[in-house]
Amino acid sequence: MAPTKNKTTSSPKTAALSWESLRSKYLNKNFVKELIYNPRYLLPTCTLLFFFEVVLNIFIIENVRYTEIDWVAYMQEVEGFLNGTLDYSKLRGDTGPLVYPAGFVYIYSALYYLTSQGKNIYLAQYIFLVLYLLQTILNYRIHIITAKVPPYALLIATLTSYRIHSIYVLRLFNDPVAVFFFYLSMNFFLSNKWLIGSIFYSLAVSVKMNILLYAPCLLIAYLTNLTLFQTFLNLLVCALIQLMLGLPFLMHDYWAYIKGSFDLGRVFEHKWTVNYRFLPRDVFESRYFHIVLLLVHVSLLLVFLPLLKRYLSSYAKLNVITSDVKDFIKKEKQQRKGELQKRKTPEEFEKMEDKMSIIAQLFVLPFYITNFIGVALARSLHYQFYCWYFHSILYLVFCTKYKKPGMFLLLAVVEYCWNVYPSTNLSSILLHVCHVFIIYGVYKNMKP
Numbered sequence: 001m002a003p004t005k006n007k008t009t010s011s012p013k014t015a016a017l018s019w020e021s022l023r024s025k026y027l028n029k030n031f032v033k034e035l036i037y038n039p040r041y042l043l044p045t046c047t048l049l050f051f052f053e054v055v056l057n058i059f060i061i062e063n064v065r066y067t068e069i070d071w072v073a074y075m076q077e078v079e080g081f082l083n084g085t086l087d088y089s090k091l092r093g094d095t096g097p098l099v100y101p102a103g104f105v106y107i108y109s110a111l112y113y114l115t116s117q118g119k120n121i122y123l124a125q126y127i128f129l130v131l132y133l134l135q136t137i138l139n140y141r142i143h144i145i146t147a148k149v150p151p152y153a154l155l156i157a158t159l160t161s162y163r164i165h166s167i168y169v170l171r172l173f174n175d176p177v178a179v180f181f182f183y184l185s186m187n188f189f190l191s192n193k194w195l196i197g198s199i200f201y202s203l204a205v206s207v208k209m210n211i212l213l214y215a216p217c218l219l220i221a222y223l224t225n226l227t228l229f230q231t232f233l234n235l236l237v238c239a240l241i242q243l244m245l246g247l248p249f250l251m252h253d254y255w256a257y258i259k260g261s262f263d264l265g266r267v268f269e270h271k272w273t274v275n276y277r278f279l280p281r282d283v284f285e286s287r288y289f290h291i292v293l294l295l296v297h298v299s300l301l302l303v304f305l306p307l308l309k310r311y312l313s314s315y316a317k318l319n320v321i322t323s324d325v326k327d328f329i330k331k332e333k334q335q336r337k338g339e340l341q342k343r344k345t346p347e348e349f350e351k352m353e354d355k356m357s358i359i360a361q362l363f364v365l366p367f368y369i370t371n372f373i374g375v376a377l378a379r380s381l382h383y384q385f386y387c388w389y390f391h392s393i394l395y396l397v398f399c400t401k402y403k404k405p406g407m408f409l410l411l412a413v414v415e416y417c418w419n420v421y422p423s424t425n426l427s428s429i430l431l432h433v434c435h436v437f438i439i440y441g442v443y444k445n446m447k448p
Contacts (some may be wrong), residue, residue, distance in 0.1 A: 002372065004007075010232055012268065012276075012304055022023065026274055028154040036150070036151055036255065037079075037150050037151070037152065037336060038150065038151070039146075039147040039148055039149055039150050039151070039357075040357070041151060042140070042143055042144045042147065042149070042151050042154065043144060043444070044151075045151035045154060045155060046140040046144065047134075048154065049140075049154065049158050049348070050133070050136060050137070051155075052141070052158070052313070053132070053133060053136055053158070054133065056165070057066045057129050057132060057165060057169050057414075058132075060165055060166075060169055060170065061122075061125045061126065061129065061169055062121045063169075064166075064170060066121055066125065066170055067166075067171060067277060069171055069173075070095060070171070070172075070173060070174075071118065071121065071124070071171075071172045072093070072094060072118065072234070072246045073093030073094045073095040073096075073175065074093065074108050074118075074172075075093075075108070075112055075117065075118030076086075076092070076093035077092065077093045077098040077105070077108075078105055078108045078109045078112050079110060079117070079250070080093075081105050082090070082112065083110055085254055086248050086249055086251075086252035087187050087253050087254065088249050088251070088252075088256040088257045088259075088261065089256040089257055089259075089260060091105075092262075095397040097259060097260060098205065098260055098261075099259040099261070099263060100174060100261060100265060101207065101208070101209065101242070101245070101246065102203065102205045102206060102245040102246040102248075102257075103203055103205075103206025103207045103241050103245050104174050104177075104206070104207045104208065104247060104259065106245070107177060107207060108325065110237075111124060121172070124172055124400065125169050125170070125172070128168050128169050128172055128176065129169050129181055131155075131168065131169070131176060131177065132176065133167040134180065135168075135176065135179065135183060135391075137182045137403060138178040138180070138184060138186070138187050139391045140237050141187055142183070142187065142364060142395075143149060143395070144187065145190060145357065145360045146360045146361045146364050146395070146440050147357035148313075148357070148358055148361055148395060148398055148399070149394055149395055149398050150398075151409075153398065153408075154394065156408070156411075157394045157411065159245060159372065160411075160412070160415060161415065162391070162415070162419055163383065163386055163415070163418045163419050164386060164387060165389050166274075166282055167383070167386060167387050168387070171384060172205060173387075174207055174208055174385040175208060175210070175384045175385065175387050175388065176387050177207050177208075178205075178207035178208040179204070179211075179387050179391070180204075181200050181201070181204035181207060181211075182200075182201065182204040182214065183194050183391070184204075185197040185198070185199075185200035185201035185203075186223070186364075186386075188200060188325070189221070189363070190360060190363060192319070194222075194225075194226060194230065194234055195233070195234060195237060197236075198234040198237045198238050200377065201214075201238065202237065202238040202239075202241035202242060203241065205217075205238075205242065206241065206245050206246075207434060209261070209262055210374075210388055211372045213294065213374030213375065214367055214370060214372065216301055216308075216370055216373050217308055217312075217366050217367050217370035217371075217385075219431050220305075220309055220312050220366070221312050221366070221367075222234055224309065224312040224315075225312065225315070225316040225319070246261070250256060252392065267285055268379060268380035268382070270284045270285065270380075272380070272382050272383075273380045273381065273401045273420070273423065273428070274380075274381040274382065274385070274417070274418065274423045274427075274428065274431065275378070275380065275381040275384070275428050275431050275432065276380060276422075276428060277422075277424060277425055277427070277428040278425040278428050278429055282334045284380070288424065289379075291377050293377050293378075296377055297373065297374060298379040299440070300373050300377070300399070301370070301373060301431055303443070304369065304370070304373070304446075307366075307446040307447060308366040308369075311362045311363075311365060311366050311447075312362070312363065312366055314362050315359060315362035315363045318359045319359060319363075319364070340429060347349050361399075363444070364395070365395075365396075365399055365442070368389075368392040368396055368399075368447075369396060369399075369439070369442050370394055371388070371389055371392065371401060372389050372392065372393075372396060372435075372438065372439065372442075373439060375388050375389045375434075376432075376435035376439065377434075381431075383418065383421070386418045393411065393414060393438070394411065395443075397411055397438060398443055398445070399441075399445055399447070400436050400438065400441025400442055400445055401441065401444060401445050402437075402441055408438060410434050411437060412433075413430055413433075413434050414431065414434045416430070417430050417431040417434070418431075
């Protein structure tokens with residue numbers, strides 16, 4: 001007679017114990033509080049928010065009318081290139097001459113073909129929706145790695161961000177493309193993939209030169225985290241990418257390309273400014289006013305320089321052991337799985353993970369505050385420029401020592417200022433006040 005097979009069936013008592021264990025672990029007030037307030041529990045919140053973003057942006061595309069601002073001009077500019085024009089001074093659109101580097105030309109040339117010569121705006125909106133969602137994933141990953149911002153704050157910031165959604169899927173500006181490449185590079189830097197990060201950083205600059213606002217911090221990061229040879233190699237990679245992308249235009253007329261794509265002296269129109277509405281037009285367009293802003297910008301960077309260097313040097317020293325600690329945690333969790341399941345929380349591992357989050361914070365904060373200073377002292381901010389620092393403002397506010405009501409008041413006023421159209425004297429002044437409070441708050445927190 002054949003032996004009977006042993007069937008491993010769970011008894012009702014075992015199933016009840018298993019359900020009771022899950023209920024006691026997850027269906028309780030403490031766990032709910034952790035999901036709301038603990039930055040280490042960001043993943044569930046980010047997952048839910050991501051699907052919310054998918055639905056919300058599809059709703060916006062399908063129900064809110066698209067607003068034409070620069071898309072047609074972009075298509076006209078790249079059309080000249082596609083027709084064989086390599087003289088940058090002759091690439092023009094309805095809004096004026098082409099003022100972006102060569103990376104912009106190639107990317108929007110691809111969009112030109114994908115969208116039937118720019119006429120299929122509906123398809124373009126969905127392409128930018130994909131871009132927005134990828135950007136969201138990159139931003140969420142930084143929040144999860146740094147574990148600085150609590151889940152409820154990220155939820156509030158997402159639900160109240162009207163302007164940023166319109167910039168991505170209702171306007172089709174090139175600013176989000178540049179910002180996307182930068183955040184891609186930032187994620188590679190955090191993963192210690194410096195050369196790949198440098199490639200994407202340079203690609204971001206090739207789309208729009210506002211990404212150069214991060215350059216002072218990136219140079220310090222190279223010098224503190226890499227050898228001199230590695231620093232030189234990464235800088236060379238950045239330069240070679242710019243050279244290769246711009247080569248066809250440089251060979252035809254190098255000065256026309258340099259002047260057109262990296263024109264630091266360009267004068268903005270007063271009617272579009274978000275941050276200097278309160279100034280008379282002649283003062284706003286004054287060369288001396290621009291020089292003063294540049295001097296203040298450089299001075300603030302010099303004030304922050306010792307702090308940036310200290311943070312990035314500390315990151316370099318601590319980052320050496322990060323990978324070893326991660327491997328140790330993973331190994332220990334596997335070896336002690338049975339024991340950890342019996343315990344309510346693996347506290348020793350939580351402490352190690354918290355320390356690794358702090359290490360990541362030492363890297364992220366210098367980049368965010370360096371860019372923020374540059375945006376705050378920009379000669380003019382247009383509405384699409386909001387995406388230059390939108391994804392970092394929440395993080396920066398939580399890097400101050402202000403009380404929670406003060407933090408959310410700053411976030412609310414900044415969002416209000418970017419949603420007032422056209423800007424007013426009050427909205428412009430309030431925006432500067434918020435910038436000053438954020439810079440001062442971060443400085444006080446970074447200062448030993």
